[in-house]
Amino acid sequence: MYGPDLSIGRIGGLAAVLVLLLTTTSCKNGNAEEEKKEEEAAIPVEVQEIDRGDVAAVYSGTAALEADQEAVVVAKVTGEVIDLRVEEGQRVKQGDLLARLDGDRLRLQVQRARANLAKLERDVARQRELLKKNLVSNESIERAEYDVASLKAELELAELELAYTEIRAPIDGVIAERQIKVGNTVAINTPLFRLTDLEPLIAYLHVPEREFNKLHAGQEAQLRVDALGGETFAGKIARISPVVDAATGTFKVTVETGDPDGALKPGMFARFDIVYDMRRNAILIPRASIVEDEANQTVFIIENETAHRRTIRTGLTNGAMIEVLEGLQGDERIVTIGQSGLRDGGKVKIVGADAPTSATTSG
Numbered sequence: 001m002y003g004p005d006l007s008i009g010r011i012g013g014l015a016a017v018l019v020l021l022l023t024t025t026s027c028k029n030g031n032a033e034e035e036k037k038e039e040e041a042a043i044p045v046e047v048q049e050i051d052r053g054d055v056a057a058v059y060s061g062t063a064a065l066e067a068d069q070e071a072v073v074v075a076k077v078t079g080e081v082i083d084l085r086v087e088e089g090q091r092v093k094q095g096d097l098l099a100r101l102d103g104d105r106l107r108l109q110v111q112r113a114r115a116n117l118a119k120l121e122r123d124v125a126r127q128r129e130l131l132k133k134n135l136v137s138n139e140s141i142e143r144a145e146y147d148v149a150s151l152k153a154e155l156e157l158a159e160l161e162l163a164y165t166e167i168r169a170p171i172d173g174v175i176a177e178r179q180i181k182v183g184n185t186v187a188i189n190t191p192l193f194r195l196t197d198l199e200p201l202i203a204y205l206h207v208p209e210r211e212f213n214k215l216h217a218g219q220e221a222q223l224r225v226d227a228l229g230g231e232t233f234a235g236k237i238a239r240i241s242p243v244v245d246a247a248t249g250t251f252k253v254t255v256e257t258g259d260p261d262g263a264l265k266p267g268m269f270a271r272f273d274i275v276y277d278m279r280r281n282a283i284l285i286p287r288a289s290i291v292e293d294e295a296n297q298t299v300f301i302i303e304n305e306t307a308h309r310r311t312i313r314t315g316l317t318n319g320a321m322i323e324v325l326e327g328l329q330g331d332e333r334i335v336t337i338g339q340s341g342l343r344d345g346g347k348v349k350i351v352g353a354d355a356p357t358s359a360t361t362s363g
Helices: 002-043 104-132 138-163
Strands: 042-047 051-065 065-072 078-083 096-102 167-168 173-178 191-206 220-225 229-241 250-257 268-284 297-303 305-318 321-326 333-337 346-352
Touching: 042 297, 051 191, 051 305, 051 321, 065 173, 096 191, 096 220, 104 138, 220 250, 250 268, 268 305
Parallel strands: 042 346
Antiparallel strands: 042 333, 051 268, 065 191, 078 096, 096 167, 173 191, 191 250, 220 229, 220 268, 229 250, 268 321, 297 305, 297 333, 305 321
C-alpha cells in the first residue's frame, strides 16, 4: 500500500543529493579556474635592490703618445767620423759626448789664428811706444787695433768650429736613432742622431667644442695602452688650447703622462679617460631597467608583489649603471627584467636570484 510512495520519496531524495554534489563540484572547479587565471595574470619579473656608489662624468678619447722633447742632432762642420760613443737605446744627459769628427784641419786654423794675433798684438805694442815719441800717428794705431779685434774674432770662430767636431747631446734623453758610422764623411747639416726625452710623454686629444667648459688644466686622466695588455697609467691635462678649430669644431687638449719603469714608448696608441665631475654616494640603477617614452623616463618598483610606476630624472652614467637624481629614495626594489610588459598596479611574480623561497617548518 505504501510501497509506491516510499519509492518516489527515495528517488526524490537521491535527486536532491545528486544536485547538491554537482553544485558543490561546479563551485570548486569555478574557484580553481579563477585562482588559476589570477596566477596566470601575475607577470614574472626579476628585481634587485638599488645600489649606492660613486659615479663620475668622463670624457673618453684616443691618441698616440709622443715625446714632449725631441731633437735631431746635425753636423755643424764638415769632417770624418772617427769616434762613436753611444748606441741606440742609450740614455744620455745634456752635454754628453756622442761622437767626434776629425778636427786636424781646424786645429791648424786655430794655431795659425793665434800666431797671427800674437804677432799683431806685439806690433801694436811697439806702435804705442812710438806714439809716445810722436813717431807714428793716432790713425795708424787705430788701424792696428782694429786688425787685432778682427783677428780675435777669427780666432774665436776657429775655436768654435773646432769645438763642433765634438758632437754633444743638446737635451737629456734616449738615443732613438743613430744615422752615422765610423769612417763616414759628413757635411754641414747632415743628421747624425735623433734624441727623444721619454719623461714625460704627451698626447694631443682633439675634443669637441661642447666639452670646452668641462675640461681644465690639472684634471686627472687615465690611459690604457693596447700594446701593454690594457695596462692603466696615470696622467693629467697639461694645457688646453684657447681656440676652437672652425674646420673641425674641436680644440686641442694636451695630456701629460709619466712612466718611471719605461714601459710607455712614443708612438703607442692609448685610450684616455678624463674625469671632469664626480658624485659621491649616488643612487645607481641599471640603465636597462628604465622604460623610456617621448616625455618621461620611468621604472617599476615592487611593493607586496605589485608593480608601481615611478617617473625619474637621471644624471651621470657609469658603464651599465646610471645615476637617479629624482623619483627614488634609494630603498626600493626595481624591476630589471620584464618591465616592458608591466602596467601600474599590475601583479608580478618575482623570479631569479631575488625570488622568495619557501621553507618547511618542523615542530
